[in-house]
Amino acid sequence: MVNETVLKNFFKYVDENQDHYVDRLREAVAIPSVSSDPDRREDVFRMGNWLIELFKKLGISYEAVDVGNHVMSGKTLKLPPILLGSYGNDPKKKTILVYGHYDVQPALLEDGWNSDPWKLVEDSTGRLVGRGSSDDKGPIIGWLNAIEAHQKIGVEFPVNLKICFEGMEENGSEGLDDLIAREADKYFKCVDAVCISDNYWLGVTKPCLTYGLRGISYFNITVSGPGRDLHSGVFGGTVYEPMTDLIILFSKLVTPNGKILIPGINDDVAELKDEEMETYRSIEFKLEELQSAIESKTNIYDNETQTLQARWRYPSLSIHGIEGAFSAPGVKTVLPCKVSGKFSIRSVPNMDPDKITACVDKFLREEFGKLGSENKLQVECVHGAKPWVSSPDHWNFVAAANAVEKVFNCKPDLTREGGSIPVTLTFQDALNKNVLLLPMGRGDDGAHSTNEKLDRHNYTEGIKLLGTYLHEVAAIKST
Ligand SMILES: NCC(=O)N[C@@H](Cc1c[nH]cn1)C(=O)O
Ligand SMILES: [Zn+2]
Numbered sequence: 001m002v003n004e005t006v007l008k009n010f011f012k013y014v015d016e017n018q019d020h021y022v023d024r025l026r027e028a029v030a031i032p033s034v035s036s037d038p039d040r041r042e043d044v045f046r047m048g049n050w051l052i053e054l055f056k057k058l059g060i061s062y063e064a065v066d067v068g069n070h071v072m073s074g075k076t077l078k079l080p081p082i083l084l085g086s087y088g089n090d091p092k093k094k095t096i097l098v099y100g101h102y103d104v105q106p107a108l109l110e111d112g113w114n115s116d117p118w119k120l121v122e123d124s125t126g127r128l129v130g131r132g133s134s135d136d137k138g139p140i141i142g143w144l145n146a147i148e149a150h151q152k153i154g155v156e157f158p159v160n161l162k163i164c165f166e167g168m169e170e171n172g173s174e175g176l177d178d179l180i181a182r183e184a185d186k187y188f189k190c191v192d193a194v195c196i197s198d199n200y201w202l203g204v205t206k207p208c209l210t211y212g213l214r215g216i217s218y219f220n221i222t223v224s225g226p227g228r229d230l231h232s233g234v235f236g237g238t239v240y241e242p243m244t245d246l247i248i249l250f251s252k253l254v255t256p257n258g259k260i261l262i263p264g265i266n267d268d269v270a271e272l273k274d275e276e277m278e279t280y281r282s283i284e285f286k287l288e289e290l291q292s293a294i295e296s297k298t299n300i301y302d303n304e305t306q307t308l309q310a311r312w313r314y315p316s317l318s319i320h321g322i323e324g325a326f327s328a329p330g331v332k333t334v335l336p337c338k339v340s341g342k343f344s345i346r347s348v349p350n351m352d353p354d355k356i357t358a359c360v361d362k363f364l365r366e367e368f369g370k371l372g373s374e375n376k377l378q379v380e381c382v383h384g385a386k387p388w389v390s391s392p393d394h395w396n397f398v399a400a401a402n403a404v405e406k407v408f409n410c411k412p413d414l415t416r417e418g419g420s421i422p423v424t425l426t427f428q429d430a431l432n433k434n435v436l437l438l439p440m441g442r443g444d445d446g447a448h449s450t451n452e453k454l455d456r457h458n459y460t461e462g463i464k465l466l467g468t469y470l471h472e473v474a475a476i477k478s479t
């Protein structure tokens with residue numbers, strides 16, 4: 001049984017120290033730890049060091065594992081360290097592994113932010129706006145805040161905690177799978193279950209536990225031809241233009257209503273069974289919540305079930321951008337000599353990343369061949385992750401559901417998620433343990449988008465939720 005007095009004191013301490021937690025998040029957001037920008041790599045390291053200082057302060061023993069180098073945009077870069085922390089080592093207690101990431105997506109004020117993305121600001125409704133506030137600095141700091149609160153109120157921590165924080169999640173989690181394979185029987189040996197707080201509620205009011213993710217295959221297709229950028233007045237109409245070829249290729253990938261046009265891509269998608277259909281019925285989700293998150297009515301489906309299925313159990317293809325193309329304000333009559341188009345496919349059970357790459361490569365080469373262009377095409381899958389589905393009947397989920405009831409006074413929805421967290425399946429397979437996703441933020445947080453936020457309420461109740469989950473884990477029979 002969870003000691004209710006302990007929880008009461010823990011909740012009270014968290015409530016009274018909200019501002020301290022917000023200040024801590026502010027410090028973290030101020031470090032622009034963008035893993036996909038070679039010029040920001042030092043900041044990713046700085047963020048790792050910031051966490052190490054906090055580990056030291058909280059008495060968490062740790063190793064900052066150097067996982068070598070990688071090549072990005074033609075540059076060899078050091079990979080940020082993977083932080084492996086240990087808090088407690090009592091053989092009588094369960095051991096929970098928590099994972100999160102300290103890198104963030106890029107953000108520029110001119111993308112449409114209302115304030116500097118690297119300065120956490122709180123609006124009048126308690127929205128804490130800043131890059132990484134929800135994805136994933138708020139949640140990872142949440143675990144550490146929960147440890148600190150237990151120390152301050154003088155309460156024994158309910159479990160042994162293993163911590164794995166990486167700085168490359170937004171950029172393919174390079175080095176992490178190998179490290180997990182190496183450490184499965186060492187650092188990760190005693191782990192009883194895994195908890196990841198790196199996703200969001202479905203809507204804005206109801207907490208959820210998540211048992212599935214889509215995979216991702218991220219592609220870079222480069223079309224090159226002329227040896228240098230050219231004046232379109234002088235050379236337009238006389239040369240094969242890489243940008244024209246690329247746009248035609250892009251136009252062949254997907255229809256405006258999301259149907260993927262690449263032959264073979266949809267072949268392996270798991271069949272929709274009656275039991276799965278049932279799971280959509282009980283979920284509290286309204287199209288209005290989606291519309292509020294996308295700040296428009298540009299949704300493709302006019303009903304909730306089809307929308308959730310499109311997000312969770314069918315693949316999608318999104319076009320992200322073009323490197324090398326003119327994108328600044330104003331007018332520039334250039335004809336770029338080399339452009340790289342970026343798009344990704346979110347995959348679902350039973351799709352296979354190698355087959356996805358083979359289908360994409362074959363299709364694009366055939367379509368490019370039809371253009372009769374003298375330019376060159378290069379197709380590359382820059383990183384991939386497999387989809388993941390887990391069992392929500394496991395005691396790990398039951399403990400989390402109990403914690404949701406204690407903190408939010410309601411039963412959580414059981415959801416899948418359209419995003420990808422590459423390491424989830426690795427943990428499940430390499431450690432043979434149950435993995436649970438326990439989100440802190442809301443569906444309208446705008447992760448990866450402009451004006452990303454975490455509500456103060458979700459942050460503080462989230463700290464309580466993470467701590468209470470660990471108490472419930474300690475109390476539950478785990479057979
Ligand atoms: N919060 C999880 C998340 O945002 N995951 C990313 C992972 C990714 C893969 N390639 C680039 N980022 C996601 O986009 O789903
Ligand atoms: Zn992310």
Ligand SMILES: [Zn+2]
Pocket residue numbers: 101135136169198
């Ligand atoms: Zn994330």
